[in-house]
Amino acid sequence: MPDCFCEYCGTKNSSIAGLVANPCFRHPNGSNKGKHKLYEGSTKSQYYCKYCGTSDPNISGLTNNPCYRHPNGANKGKHAPAL
Template identity: 65%
Template sequence: MPNFFCEYCGHKATSISSLTSGSCPRHPNGPNRGKHKLYEGSEKSKYACKYCGHSNSTIRDLTSGSCPRHPDGSNKGKHAPML
């Protein structure tokens, strides 16, 4: 059975509908001010940030850190997984 992940926080769900129906604690508009967003890439052993290249073994761990090259400014946003 495939897994589906949130691009913002790495939350894992077994269906797209169950993933996108929940509030996301790391949503760009603020904690729980939006729904989880489907990560459209495939499952990988390492996930890299599309802004700075930092990598981690899970989306959850990757998106928990501030990104020094975020478009909003240095450390003004979280790492975002590349597809």
């Protein structure tokens, strides 16, 4: 089975169970206030934000920055990878 990644922070794990069992430091409810969420898209050479189109070669880099077109308001949420 290929590696599994968290949609919120890009953390990598070899199993879905191992990934979603741990708290996520970039969870939308706050740092460590929720578990990792499985990114269900495919592995790509570039990941794009589904809100504004910004790109980064990895999910971790993409989700590290605020998004100016986030649904909660400009810079009130992080970039989210498109599937």
